[in-house]
Every structure is written in structure tokens, then in C-alpha cells.
Amino acid sequence: MEIDMFDWKRSCSYDEQQKRRFHTTARSRLKKLAAELALPQGSFDLRSNRAGIAVCGEITLHHDRAYIQVGQFGLSSGHGILIRTCKGRKDYTGGVNHFVALGMLDDIPALAAAVRAITGVARDASCSSERRAA
Template sequence: MTYDVAFRHQQALDPSALTTITTALHAIQAAITDCRNAGKDVETDSAVILLTRHLAAISADRADDAMLRQHCMTEIAELRRFPALRTLAYRGVAYDEAAKRAFHAEGRTAMRRLAEALCLDEGGYDIRSNKAGPAVSGEITLHGEEVWVQLSLSALGPDNEIIYRRVRGRSDHLGDRNRRASVRDLLAPDSFAARIRTELALTPPVAEPARLFA
């Protein structure tokens, strides 16, 4: 036995109340749900098709494709220049799985950039991500032969998201005393790496040998 309602067909015949992308999209989603409940094919349902065309009509006058594509590329460039990690750290990610996933993805990227700024050898460090439970942020940890750096949202609040210390190998999980920094420091990896090298008295990176030209 199937279950169907007439409401989506009525909306499709008179969509005048659907004046925004949000309301039109909601109507489409509701229509798709009705189709599935009734065992109807969503791809050929007349109401779904008409509602989808109405959504296209609503968005048709927003801007032309070239301008929209340019805006998308601009947004991508801005997000790469100013990653969401700082915002996520300040607003928190507890009980928000999507935000927590983004926090850990960007945290791992930031740790890789810090490892490069510290001139750590490839394979000479680990980056671990522990998401832990839904009520906490979890941690992203960079662990090298001499340095340990961890990003997490602790109870100490803003500007205390980073803990770093000197260690003696990757099996050393205690190390020397902890020092703290802000997530803003992590987003400036070159200056933060210089600070870490100085404060922890790390072994200077080996300079690359000069190339000889014939």
C-alpha cells in the first residue's frame, strides 16, 4: 500500500508563495520525501520537476554565471588566505560534527605547515588527530624528535589553544614543561617556528649545501 498526498502537486501548480531560494528548496525537499513515501519515481514526478524549474526561475535573476563563478573563486581564495581555523577555535566545535570535522582537517594542515617552517625532515615527525567525544574538540598533535605541539580547545579559553614543549624523541610523551600559545600563532607558521626554535633551544636546521655551477 502506498501513501501519497496532493500538496506537492498543488504547490507545483501555484508556486507563487515560494519567493526565495530557501522556501523553494524546502518545497522540493518535501516533495521528494512525499514521492519516496508514495513509492513514486522522483526523477519523473511532475510536481518535483515543476518545483525545480520554479527554483531555477527564482535564481535566474540573481547574477549571470560568469559573475557567480568569479565570486566563488574569490571566496575560495579568501578562505585559503584566512582559514576558518581561528573562527572555529573561538566559537567552539563541541556537539557540532561538521565544525569539528573542519577543525581537525584545518588543524592537520596547519601542523604540516608548522612542520615545514620548523624544517622537520619528512618522516621525522608524526601528526595525529584524536577527535575524542562529542562534548570536546579533541586534539591535533605534531610530534617530532625534539618538539611536541598540540592544538585543542581547553577550558583556559581563547589564546591558549596551543601547547608546545621540548621532547627527547617520538617515544617521549612527557617532555619538558609546557608552554602555551594562541591559534593565531599557529596561523603564522614562520614566526611561530622561529619562536619555538628559540624558546626550546632546538637544534638548528642543517643548511642545504650550496650548488656548484660549472
């Protein structure tokens, strides 16, 4: 799957154009992630909170068993994707927070592997598709 690279580390603060591109691109990548994880339609929500002018806001994929949020909250560390387990789409606190690099949005299969490892989501689906391919 060929994906155009995006400058995830370019700040969205006080830059409306960059913020719009960041949200649009992140939503698109999270949709690709949902497809890569074989999440059934209706089993997840995709939300975008643009927040105020001085911050990036966040884009969230909230599945019945996984909460994945993209933002620029960890720019100094390079981390900007939060992954944790949850118990339904009303659970906003979930399990332990795990962070991975924003750049993983440019490698959806690797991001999906991280989500599977942390949450166990779609592990059965990926195993069955690997068996079919064999």
C-alpha cells in the first residue's frame, strides 16, 4: 500500500492550513488502519476534535476494544499516537497508555501490528487471513 509521506512534526499551532491537512490526513490514515485491522463497519467511531488555535487537537478511532488517538501532544519525544484498550465506546479512560511515533501513520501495516500487540484487536482476523494466504 503506497502512502504519501506527511510532515507529522510540523506544528499546527497558529497554522490553520497545516491543522486542516493534519486532521484530514490523520482521519484518512485511521480509516486505512481500520481496514487493515479488518474492523467491521459500525464497530468503531472516528472523531476529530480541532480544539483551539494554539494546539493541534486530536483525531480518535474508538473501537469497542481499542482507543487510538492521534495528536501532536508528544512532539518533543516524536510520539503522537496513543493506543490503549477500552471496554466499549463509552470508555474514555481505558487501559494503560502506550505511545508510538506519529510517523507510523505512514506505515499502516506496522501501526496495525502495534495495535494488535497492545490491544489484541483483530488478532483472530489477521491469523485467519494469513492461513487463507498460505
